[in-house]
Amino acid sequence: MKSIQRLGAAALLSLLLAACVPKAVVRTPGDAGMLNEQQTREQALAGTDHWTLEGRIAVSDSKTSGSGDITWVQDGQHYVFTIRGPFGKSFRLTGSPDEALLEGMDGGPINGPDAEALLRRALGWEVPLRELRAWVLGLRADGGPAELSFGQDRLPSLLQQDGWNVDYREWDTTRQPALPKKVFADKAPFKVKLSIESWQLAPR
Template sequence: MKPFKQFFRYVGALSLIGLLAACAPALKQPTTQDEATYSRAGRFALNVWDKTIDRNKDAVQGGFLWLDTRQRLELDLRNPLGSTLARVSVTPDSATLVHADGSQVTAENPDALVAEVLGSEIPVSGLRYWLKGIVAPAKVELEQRDAQGRLGSFTQAGWKVTLSDYDHKGPRKLGMVRNETFQTITVRLVINE
């Protein structure tokens, strides 16, 4: 499935769900922490296990920068050497993936964008909440909390999510697993800042 493989090389998941061309300016961390701005930076790793051949079908890793102003979400994805691969921009009206070569795909929301790019539905919009250590406003199952009352694990939208190593902004480690009929998708995020 070439579109699937290409998507994960450029978008890496999540998951879910890159940056303009390598010459485009990278998002900057805010100099002052505005309450309406939520930013995180770190590393991601994504693996797709193909159950039909019983081996890893695709794997990608790199860095990310997440900037959420409530009105707009920008997610930059970078390769392990720091070069920008793609940008995902989400507004209340649309979600757009812009590849490094300038080509882009636009959809109504992040989940529709993933469906458009992959040709199958894999919900990713919950990541906006999970990164903050909260569940998305949808059905949640198997919710577990740690001794401090913080989310430790839960299942939502077909994802088994584990959160740990909290700081003042939320979890610094996120693990997400989606077990489908023919494949298992695993995404790991480690927050550096």
């Protein structure tokens, strides 16, 4: 009886250990069909510039990190990021291609012509806002070469552009075209992790 119990415990332990092992990510450069499907997605979403997403964001480098809930409202060229961190602390970044305002700092609001430089100076965060606007939709950003790898679902799994690796961990395939749910971008030593809980796209 004890031998059977030991065998049962060993089998259960093996199953638990197997469950803890992360699945290997299978990626392929993609064939002509996958690339054509991606081009169709990009054409369908190219004019999508009015939307709201909500979720979680985490930003880190080799020394510091920060995270919180995020609401991102994109209204044409104008955007509003609201990040609510622990202890009720929140930041609000509003702007357009030529100006940005960061609110929620201890010393009061600060502004400048470059939102990325503003975040870098105020918080030490390196966030590629210009490219992220395209990447968060699963699109290649304009202005630079990009390399794509695809997953078994025939959707982008890894996008490499402007020195960043954009890892698509999960997609919402209930939407057509599909939209990302988890976007992890890194450019050593910087990392940006975005987990999207909801998308709201304005009708076109």
